[in-house]
Amino acid sequence: MPVGHIEALKRSGLLGVSAPAAYGGAEAPVTVAREVAEILAGACCSTWFVQTQHHTPVRLLSTAEGPVRERLLRPLATGELLAGIAFAHVRAFPRVPVRVTAERGGRRFDGVVPWCTGWGLNDVVLLAGVSDADEVVFACARAREQPGLRASAPMRLAALTAARTVSLTLDGLWLDEDAVVLRTPREEFARADLPQTANTSPAVFGIAHAALALLLEGAAEARETAEALRDRVDEVRRRAYELADHPVPHEVVEERLTLKARAYDLMRAATTAAIVAGGGRSLSLASRAQRLAREGMFLLVQGQTAEVRRTHLAALAAPAGS
Structure with missing residues (x-):
């Protein structure tokens, strides 16, 4: 990944998209942060993955106390530091x-x-x-x-x-x-972490939509496939974000995990369709379709926990249509 990608992000202010305004950030709504993540992942998943790490320290420092907050939060929020x-x-x-x-x-x-x-x-x-x-x-x-x-x-x-x-x-x-x-306490960390890792990453929808965009550039049958898949992707996206914003996260963990597995299936279907539509050209390392498929494979295990793995494997083992 070119260093220029990171430099451009620093200049853009996107590294502070969710950071407190008092420290130089945009303090944008979560809906904006998710859309930014989708766009970045669909354009270059490596760039998305590097910059998405940045937002966790920013969130923790936003609620921390002491000198580390005052020393690091502003330069992280403004993009001076990554x-x-x-x-x-x-x-x-x-x-x-x-x-x-x-x-x-x-x-x-x-x-x-x-x-x-x-x-x-x-x-x-x-x-x-x-x-x-x-x-x-x-x-x-x-x-x-x-x-x-x-x-x-x-x-x-x-x-x-x-x-x-x-x-x-x-x-x-x-x-x-x-x-x-x-x-x-470790148990408290695990309790807080569980509903977070159960959420579907916006990058999954970013990769799916990028693959659908490739299909829409193709022949009539590719465009028909894209239209059919897009409605399903958008519905799962709507429901996944709705559950991610649930006021009592632990009440809907199983539903989140189920939707995450469904989102994975649709992402895989979209990237597979893009490869099929591309034919032999998809085997070239220069092919965007195969790159999206490999990036989608990466997202299947990114941030994976035992609970996520169990739910996903069970969904894959279930009879079609169940």
Whole structure:
């Protein structure tokens, strides 16, 4: 992915689309943030994936207290700095890939972060680990190799290699207490995280709509397929966002998971249709249809939890039409 994509995002103000206005952000409604995400994912999923990481530290810092908020929130909200995240491993409990211990007025991080996207592009990374007190500790660090932090070579992936994903080895990385953004009991983190990971990512609809747009450029039968699929995609999109905005998130987790699996099916149908309509040209690495299909494959496992995996596999095993 060209560095110019990130520079353009920084200049555009989109990195602060949901950030507080008091810190230089747009404080836009969630509907706007979702549409931005859909457009970016449909245009370049690698660019979407790198920038989507940025919004999690912005959200956490918006509700944090202390010097880390005052030091980082404004430059992140205005696009002066780009942030990444490195905490998906916290969901692996009872495994604890990263341990955090109190040491010398700060926190020591030890372990391996399997996935960290945007390495070499990010200025800041939000790390997390679990303490002996069974707390999840989030802290901000410079996104650079330093004593106690070593990055792997960029991973070669079937899709989104351009997003520059690495693993991080933490061997006594020490961060000052002022770098800590949040400490929360692990069980509370898991409870809050569940309804979030049950939501359908706007990127799924972005990829689906991009594939449908390709079909609409094709022959009559391709256009007919696009029209039939578009109505289904739009209905699932409407319902998924409606549930994502439910005032009591834990009441509709199962419904969200079911809709997420349905959205995956429709995205896959749209990208498959684009490949079929493209014929042999779709096998070229220059083909947009096959790129969208590979990006869709990536979204099937992005942010995947055990609950998401179980629901999706059950949906795939169910008889057609059930």
